Amino acid sequence: MATTQTETRPASVLSREKVATEKDPVHISLCGVEVRSVSSDKGALRNDSWRGNEGHIAITPLRKDGTTTNIVKSPSTFSRSTNPSNDSSSPRSHSELMNLAQEISAHLTEATSGSEPARLKVATAALQLAAALRPPSDAIMSLFANMSVVSAIRVFHHWGVLDLLPPDPTRGTACHEIARLINAEEGIVSRIAGMLTSSRVLSLTPAGEVCHTATSLLLRSSEPMAAMFDLMYNNVVRVSDILPAYFDRYGKAEPVGPGRVPATVLSGEAEMGYFESVARDEERMSRFTRAMAVASGRVPVLGIYPLENMLLKEDMEGDGGRVTWVDVGGGGGHVLRRFRKDCAALRKGRCVVVDLRGVVDQGRIEAEGDEVMRGVEWLEGDFMREMTVEGARFYYLRHIVRDYSDPVATLVLRNVAQAMNRDSRILVSEQINPDGGGTTGRPMPLYSAFKDYSMLAIGGKERSLAQFERIGKEAGLRVEAVYRDSKGTEHGVIEFVLEG
Ligand SMILES: C[S@@+](CC[C@H](N)C(=O)[O-])C[C@H]1O[C@@H](n2cnc3c(N)ncnc32)[C@H](O)[C@@H]1O
Incomplete structure (x- = not known):
C-alpha cells in the first residue's frame, strides 16, 4: 500500500539532514527508494489514539555509493496516498470504508496483544471509520460533547470526587454516597457522573455505582496529569x-x-x-x-539524537572543566535525568541546569540523594537576558523555543549563540511541523495542530524546519542536522552551530 515519495525540501536543507547509523535509526528527509513498515517502541504513544495520524514508514534510501541505510521518516512528510489520515470530513467511497474495516480486523488481535504499531493502525483506522460515518451536524455537536466532558471533569475535580472514589476500578461508589461525602445534591452528582460514564472517563458497576477507569485514575489530584x-x-x-x-x-x-x-x-x-x-x-x-513532566513523557526524549555516539567522539579528557551539557530552561531536571540515566558518557561530563530561581531551587532539593543526578549543577539564569555558561559542548533547549514568537525565540537563541564556542552545538528538541503548517494541501496531524494552537495562549508556536532555519539565521546560527523521531510523532531534534 505504501508508495515512495520524493522529498520536496530545497536541496539546501536536504544536504544537511542526517543519515542514520545502525545504532541510531535517525530519520531524515531524503527521497525514499524502498518503503516498508517498521516496528515501533512500546509505550511512548499509549493513550494517544486520538492523535489522528498514526503509523510510520521506514525508508531505505540509496546513498551516493549505492549502499543503503535505515532511515525512518515521520508520516506527515509523505503524500496522502501513503498516509490517508486527517481528512476525516471528506466523503469516502464504500471500498475505502471496507478497507478501513479490513485494516481494523487485520490488526486487532496483534493490537490487543501489546503491539504498538498494530494498536496505532487499528486506532487510526477506527477513528477514520467513525468520522466517515458521522453526519456533518453530528461532527459539530460532538465537538461540544467533548467540551462537556472537559467541563464535567473540571467540576468533579474541583469537588474532589475523583480523589474519593476507590482506586480499584472494580469497586464503585453510589451517587447518593458521593453526594453525602461532598455535601451536594444527589441529582447534580448523578448528572455530572452521567456525562463522565457515557464518555467512558468513569465507569459503572452492574449495580450502578460509579468507579474509576484507567483514564480517571490519571486525573486524581496527586497525579501530574x-x-x-x-x-x-x-x-x-x-x-x-x-x-x-x-x-x-x-x-x-x-x-x-x-x-x-x-x-x-x-x-x-x-x-x-x-x-x-x-x-x-x-x-x-x-x-x-509537574505538568511539564507529563508533556515530556508524551514525546520521546531518548533515541532521537545520537548523544552517546557524539560524546564518545569528543575528547572529554583534559577538558579543563568545560561544561558538557547545559539544559537551558531544564525545569526540575527531569529530562536531563533521563539522558544521564541512559548515557554513561554524559554522567561523566559536567552538566548544568539553567532555569528561573524557584525552579532550580526546587530541582536541586528534589535531586538530593539521587545517584543519577549527582554532581549536576543548578544555576539560576534568565535566557532572555544572557546565557552565563560559556563554551559548553551542548546547549539543549527542549520545549523552549516553541514557547515564544519568532522575535523572542530569536533573542533566546542569540543569547545562547553568544555563549558558544565554534565547536558548541545547540540542540532544539521540539515538534517539527510539516512545511506549510498544514496549508499545502495536506492537513497536519490533529495532535500536532492542537499543540501549535495551544501555544498561542502563551505567545508561542510550533515551527516547520524552514521556520527554525529562519530564526536560527537571525540569531547567527545555521542548521547542521535534523533528527526526526522514528516512533510516529512529529518530534525531532534540530542541531544548530554557529554560522560562518
Ligand atoms: C515549557 S518548560 C520546558 C521544561 C523542560 N525543558 C522540558 O522539556 O520539560 C519551559 C521552562 O523554561 C523555564 N523558563 C521560562 N522562562 C525562562 C527564562 N527567562 N530563563 C530561564 N528559564 C526560563 C521555565 O521555568 C520552564 O522550566
Missing part, C-alpha cells in the same frame, strides 16, 4: 473565551510577547510574560513543572 489538565483548561478553554476580544484589541496577528499574550491578558497581568506570571506564585510554578 491533573496539573496538565489544569494547564490545558486554562490555556485552551479559558483563553478561547477571550481570544476574539484579544484580537480585536491587539490586532489580528500572532502575539509577539513576552507581554500581552492571551494567557496573561486573561489573568489580568497583560504586561507580563507568561513565565514571569507563573513564577510569581510558587504553587502555580510547582504545578507547571
Whole structure:
C-alpha cells in the first residue's frame, strides 16, 4: 500500500539532514527508494489514539555509493496516498470504508496483544471509520460533547470526587454516597457522573455505582496529569473565551510577547510574560513543572539524537572543566535525568541546569540523594537576558523555543549563540511541523495542530524546519542536522552551530 515519495525540501536543507547509523535509526528527509513498515517502541504513544495520524514508514534510501541505510521518516512528510489520515470530513467511497474495516480486523488481535504499531493502525483506522460515518451536524455537536466532558471533569475535580472514589476500578461508589461525602445534591452528582460514564472517563458497576477507569485514575489530584489538565483548561478553554476580544484589541496577528499574550491578558497581568506570571506564585510554578513532566513523557526524549555516539567522539579528557551539557530552561531536571540515566558518557561530563530561581531551587532539593543526578549543577539564569555558561559542548533547549514568537525565540537563541564556542552545538528538541503548517494541501496531524494552537495562549508556536532555519539565521546560527523521531510523532531534534 505504501508508495515512495520524493522529498520536496530545497536541496539546501536536504544536504544537511542526517543519515542514520545502525545504532541510531535517525530519520531524515531524503527521497525514499524502498518503503516498508517498521516496528515501533512500546509505550511512548499509549493513550494517544486520538492523535489522528498514526503509523510510520521506514525508508531505505540509496546513498551516493549505492549502499543503503535505515532511515525512518515521520508520516506527515509523505503524500496522502501513503498516509490517508486527517481528512476525516471528506466523503469516502464504500471500498475505502471496507478497507478501513479490513485494516481494523487485520490488526486487532496483534493490537490487543501489546503491539504498538498494530494498536496505532487499528486506532487510526477506527477513528477514520467513525468520522466517515458521522453526519456533518453530528461532527459539530460532538465537538461540544467533548467540551462537556472537559467541563464535567473540571467540576468533579474541583469537588474532589475523583480523589474519593476507590482506586480499584472494580469497586464503585453510589451517587447518593458521593453526594453525602461532598455535601451536594444527589441529582447534580448523578448528572455530572452521567456525562463522565457515557464518555467512558468513569465507569459503572452492574449495580450502578460509579468507579474509576484507567483514564480517571490519571486525573486524581496527586497525579501530574491533573496539573496538565489544569494547564490545558486554562490555556485552551479559558483563553478561547477571550481570544476574539484579544484580537480585536491587539490586532489580528500572532502575539509577539513576552507581554500581552492571551494567557496573561486573561489573568489580568497583560504586561507580563507568561513565565514571569507563573513564577510569581510558587504553587502555580510547582504545578507547571509537574505538568511539564507529563508533556515530556508524551514525546520521546531518548533515541532521537545520537548523544552517546557524539560524546564518545569528543575528547572529554583534559577538558579543563568545560561544561558538557547545559539544559537551558531544564525545569526540575527531569529530562536531563533521563539522558544521564541512559548515557554513561554524559554522567561523566559536567552538566548544568539553567532555569528561573524557584525552579532550580526546587530541582536541586528534589535531586538530593539521587545517584543519577549527582554532581549536576543548578544555576539560576534568565535566557532572555544572557546565557552565563560559556563554551559548553551542548546547549539543549527542549520545549523552549516553541514557547515564544519568532522575535523572542530569536533573542533566546542569540543569547545562547553568544555563549558558544565554534565547536558548541545547540540542540532544539521540539515538534517539527510539516512545511506549510498544514496549508499545502495536506492537513497536519490533529495532535500536532492542537499543540501549535495551544501555544498561542502563551505567545508561542510550533515551527516547520524552514521556520527554525529562519530564526536560527537571525540569531547567527545555521542548521547542521535534523533528527526526526522514528516512533510516529512529529518530534525531532534540530542541531544548530554557529554560522560562518
Ligand atoms: C515549557 S518548560 C520546558 C521544561 C523542560 N525543558 C522540558 O522539556 O520539560 C519551559 C521552562 O523554561 C523555564 N523558563 C521560562 N522562562 C525562562 C527564562 N527567562 N530563563 C530561564 N528559564 C526560563 C521555565 O521555568 C520552564 O522550566
